[in-house]
Amino acid sequence: MSDTAAIYTVAYILISVCLVAPPTEFVSLGLTVQNVLSGYLGSEDLNFIYYHIKRTTATLIFHSLLPLGYYIGLLLLSDKHTNLADCLPWKLDIYWQLSLASCIIIHLAAVTLALYWHRKKWSNHPIARTLKYHAPSGSTWMAMASSINVEFRRIDKFTTGVLGRRIIVTDSWIMKTAAYYVHIAHQQDIHLTLTGTEEHDLSHESYHGVQYLNITVTSINSHVNPFVIRLNATEYSDLKEKLHSPIRMARDVVIKQSLSDRFLDAFKKQVDENDVFVKPPDMELEPCIGCMQVTANVKLVKLCDDLTEGDCVPCYCRPMWCRECMGKWFASRQDQSAPENWMSGKSPCPTCRARFCMLDICKIV
Ligand SMILES: [Zn+2]
Ligand SMILES: [Zn+2]
Ligand SMILES: [Zn+2]
Incomplete structure (x- = not known):
């Protein structure tokens, strides 16, 4: 690999990591999939569940293009392909052709999965399937979705974290957004356990140490996988106010409350x-x-x-x-x-x- 190709590879990996798991700085600059596609995604406030169904699907398709993007860049940089005519797929040697095929297969697989999710008004999407498990018999996942949408619109919900990695607690639901999924659990079904804390001595936000709490949410609904929510210790009392059930403490955990x-x-x-x-x-x-x-x-x-x-x-x-x-x-x-x-x-x-x-x-x- 030439020097240029090596530099390109490192740079591409860095940018990809920032796109897949954007650091807070990236998010605040608006460099996220949901900001670029805001027109297609619609309003999160009006239709929370559809918004996240579309956001996760768009994210999947976008991320599946990253290998192809890398391939094209590498192809143009390599010494063998000095003019564009050399880059045509049938003029490449077998390794380049195989790599191109794998990049295209990855992308096609993602598109196929997205089309499968989209069938029957999105009812194959993982978020819709989770909601189906929450629906009482005779009710549909869409009824659950609209109940969440209504509660999400209320101003007294608890939210923390950046877009795409947010924790939302409404009157009857606790949710955590992730790149390809939204964890959803009904408040009545959950047990919360404070499983650990992380201390950061210095942060740009305050001169005192910052403490983060990791709370594991487990549901008695066997279709809901446990998930961990992470928040600043100073937000703990606001979170507790919104929850119906108590948070169990693992031993040796001490919460540093705000002053x-x-x-x-x-x-x-x-x-x-x-x-x-x-x-x-x-x-x-x-x-x-x-x-x-x-x-x-x-x-x-x-x-x-x-x-x-x-x-x-x-x-x-x-x-x-x-x-x-x-x-x-x-x-x-x-x-x-x-x-x-x-x-x-x-x-x-x-x-x-x-x-x-x-x-x-x-x-x-
Ligand atoms: Zn009072
Ligand atoms: Zn007095
Ligand atoms: Zn008085």
């Missing part, structure tokens, strides 16, 4: 230790105005000192906040550069601005 998660845990513990506020019978409790999800469940009562002593001021507001939102509010009023002082800090009441401390937050019973 605000750790503070919220300590905050809740402190509130649990404080005195409680007994709700008078005539007091009506409304939903927390921070999250509108839970009933207001904390009241500020000055307990840290005598009523007229110290820095804190009594608050006479009716309960309007839940413990979690009060914790977030408290954290947001602290010096963000000195988290070690947060537990001993003070905050104004979100409504009347009366100053309070951690000891003045009472759970309502």
Whole structure:
């Protein structure tokens, strides 16, 4: 092999790897199959399942052209073929002809597979077949697909990762996209196990170490193969919120929570230790105005000192906040550069601005 051919081979392999398993930089530049073909693929938001059926098929065909591309480049570079007429297939020697045949066979095989997938409105595609196993008897894979499409359109889904390697959790499904496939499992059927963590000491995103979690998703549905989802530890609490089932921990795994998660845990513990506020019978409790999800469940009562002593001021507001939102509010009023002082800090009441401390937050019973 000549020097030029060797350089070409290395360069071609590098570019191919970037196309098949694009690094994040490539994806953010838009150099992916789905961006190039966005017109054909349609909108992921409108029709999530069809979009990925088409995307995986297009990816397969595109990748099957890579050997042929390599062959053509090598042919043009080789010393034997100085003018284009020498490159005609019937003028080549037997090795070149055999290689050309294999490249074409690889591509034709991919096209045949794609045509097979496409038959009967895509119902032979692996994604459609997986959905068929999820469909209750009497229902079709298309009914499952439209239920996923509807849930995918909701804004409260959990997503993380780059396009083409994304984790999506909707109200009843957990999915992971891959180059030729989308893993799909029904939330009711799954067991999740945190199987390992990876630590990266330095990243361009933060000065602190970054921790990634590997969570294995196994389904009681025997047609669904287990798959691993990988996410940043700081996204763990958002993921848990969207899941119906708990995540089992393998032994020795410690999750490094984000600073605000750790503070919220300590905050809740402190509130649990404080005195409680007994709700008078005539007091009506409304939903927390921070999250509108839970009933207001904390009241500020000055307990840290005598009523007229110290820095804190009594608050006479009716309960309007839940413990979690009060914790977030408290954290947001602290010096963000000195988290070690947060537990001993003070905050104004979100409504009347009366100053309070951690000891003045009472759970309502
Ligand atoms: Zn709240
Ligand atoms: Zn107040
Ligand atoms: Zn106080």
